Amino acid sequence: MATRNTLHVEVVTAERELYNGEANLVSAPGAEGQLGILPRHAPLLAFLSPGILRIELDGAEDSMFVSGGFLEVSHNSVTVLADTAEHADEIDQARAEEARRRAQERLSETRNDVERAELQGALERAVSRLKVVEISRRRGRRRIDMPTSQD
Template sequence: MANLHVDVVSAEESIFAGEARFVTLPGESGELGILPGHTPLISRVRPGTVKVVLVDGSEISIFVAGGILEVQPGTVTVLSDTAIRAEDLDEAKALEARKRAEEALRNAKDKADIAVVEAELAMLAAQAAAARKLSQTRRSH
């Protein structure tokens, strides 16, 4: 069976680079599943979890705060300002940051400030949800 080369890159570092059987991620218009041989595609990525099924059948989960997806024959690239390995996600820290952002939203005066804070809140809510989902999965195994 053919494999995909997958790269997940944040603004700071390469989070994952390797061979995989399958990738799922939150695309702009819904959940995307990418197998080897997928049609070339460029799409926005919503905040959420990128799941990479490795060649050995194990899975890696990476939280992304949105970004861009590029699919080429045999290659999947996800570019995101923020990408965090699932094992590094911390629900409590995300919720604390969300409280600070909500306070900033209450104090925001103009539309530009409000839009920036609302985008940050959406990303933090998705990050907390991904952390919660991962911790529930860990407890059930």
């Protein structure tokens, strides 16, 4: 339950729940720019762009890649409905680097505007995934301990 200094956060995709707990701060890649959500934030509904979603709680941090989706803030609660999402430690860096390289090569060769837009999206997703890994390594913060469910 959210306290005066925290807010409740849920991050879900169609396949799974990535986070369900408290936070002091949520930083998300909004379609109009980076969003910073603190406890008692005003109600908000926003589109998400591919990028880094950060959740901070008492000096610990969870960083994850989101490929897009929606973010809703209501009643001291943040719900992220992501198209796809991965924790930093789940990202295969070599695979993401290969996807970045492949998108860059194909982008330089294409003359079709539709294909160019698709490749730019693929490049943006690959670069964002690599940034999540790099930021997570550089910061070296401990990951937020998720409470275990008790049935």
